[in-house]
Amino acid sequence: MIKVGITGQAGFMGSHLYNYLGTKENIKLISFKRSFFENDAALKAFVSQCDVILHIAAMNRHEDQQVIYNTNMGLVTKLVAACEVTKATPKIIFSSSTQEEKDNLYGKSKRDGRKALETWASASGAQVSSLVIPNVFGPFGKPFYNSFVATFCHQIVNGDSPTINSDGEVKLIYINELAEAFYKEVISDSKQTSTTIQVTHTASKKVSEVLNLLNHYKESYMDNGIVADLRDPFELALFNTFTSFIPKDYFPRKFVKHTDNRGAFVEIMRANTSGQSSYSTTVPGITRGNHYHTRKVERFAVISGKARIQLRKINTDEVFNFELDGTEPAYVDMPVWYTHNITNIGDTELITLFWINEPYNPEDSDTYFVEV
Template identity: 70%
Template sequence: MDQMGQQIKVGITGQNGFMGSHVFNFLGTKTEEIERVDFKRNFFENISDLQRFVKSCDVIVHIAAMNRHENQQVIYDTNVELVQKLIQACKTERVTPKIIFSSSTQEERDNLYGKSKRDGRQLLEDWAIKEGGEVSSLLIPNVFGPFGKPFYNSFIATFCHQIIEGQEPTVINDSSVNLIYINQLSEVFYQEIIKKNTEKIKSYVVPHTSSYKVSEILTLLNGFKSQYVDNGQVPKVNLNSFELDLFNTFTSFIPKDYFPRKFTKHSDNRGAFVEVMRAETAGQSSYSTTVPGITRGNHYHTRKVERFAVISGKALIQLRKIDSDEVFEYILDGEEPAYVDMPIWYTHNIKNIGDTELITIFWINEPYNPEDADTYFVKV
């Protein structure tokens, strides 16, 4: 909230990109403090729309940029032009929203991408000095997280894609890489949005949260493939760990038709036995009974690993990424016990579509904590 107790109106250029979409969704969990102003990619081509956008915002997070192109000059020209258009729109409307600029630790490197970030930051700072605006520039290390674009956003996205596709990634330069997970970076943006700065112009390097050699990351990803994809076993991923963040990144690349996964059912004259869960990490197991026609859930998580295992009755499980309209549906029947794992940032539910009581076993990698539930209610 601002000093008047009103929501802060925040717009994000590049809202549909990897980083922008994550920051947008993260801010969607802070609705008491923040109202998100929608941004469309064509705003930079439609000046009146861009002007309307800047006038609507208390804070603009400028993330829109080109990362890769075969012609480095195109990267430079594009990124600088985006900053110039944003500044011009603010000048035309005579508004001075706080601008948070997504820059890069590559600013000091000898490449045109880094130079475009450095020069873009200088343009924004010059505008702020002249117009009385406020600019905070974040120099960001290598970012990774779910839903990244292979061969574009990060080598981790590329490796995940290749491993899932049955390819063998190649380590060209086995250097140590400084990394930050996208959820952690989103928190940095959020804190900067709500912060009351005394300085009108500032820039700082966002600290990396982990540092690994490329080969070490590849070894972990190959382990996830062997344990989780091939054998349905959740690997050792401790809470608030790099391994958990990497695992959630990896699983986002698994096609949705991978589920449901059938259990192995052992039957004899005594009855049947089914192993529901095997994991190298701690967690919480529970079960529910659901009467016919009733739906449970309609919520999403941002970090939790969760498994729904139907052992009796008939169920419809639905998933939808919170910024998408596409719904994935799975029908599970206790006659052939099976499970579906819930991806992060996908709202999900389970409905009893049978005529008998539905019995579902739930496993989640962390005990429920009402003070930090990581559970956000949105209908599928």
């Protein structure tokens, strides 16, 4: 077991890394709180427990660039000091940025922070790996702070029209792909004191291309319930990012039920992508599910009986409850990183239809069991 701690654990990148590494059986996570940087004893205890520290904590934006520089360098200084006092020598994986080469104080804070860590590693016999990271996007990003993708998603979902200041080509990496890069470095057996790794972007898109796709998701998915073509990995990642910004009261969505003297007809699913459909019957009082996915798009459609669907974002406490009744057929889609279940709360058999965008593969199920 490798004991791993993540500074900035509660932030966009840190929380994704924490959740991603939590799916690995060879990793034991050491919890970190922001207050540790203001509590010498807590920070010393933290560094002493860790085999590896992912130093993610940083300030990205502020009106005063000098505040950004001072804050980021101050965090590195405190981390190094705690290691020196305790004589702890964890491997530190530093989150740097392609901004390192630019003439701004944020980039300078990353460059100087990396050099300070490398100096400590050389003197202490520890190891430092610096990951130089391109533009990162993914679910749950902070609008107007983490990424233009997060900003666009937030604006579109809330009925605003984003504007493009400069339609340049942007090199992008999805947060799950970045988490995999960090994991590879966590388990690397390299003995080099200092290593700098240029993390390769996985997509290169004009800002207008991204905006056009997001507007398409709004029109097709939010307005008409149609799942987009998700065969392209970038577009799947962008779709999952977009849907993470949709408020939970958007669900459940009622189907259109056509009734005549023969009975009723309901269209359950319309999608521009392939997938797997299945159904289940559930007896009263029984719960199915209690698992989450990191990439799959999934729909629960209740067509007969009464059900309660529950969702809870991993490592949070708030539970969202949706009650569905087959007399008014409706569906709820499962967001990534939300553990979910469905319970028969009626007195009759519950019939649920499930759709998911990829067939089940036991060798790569993307299914992690956690109680809601």
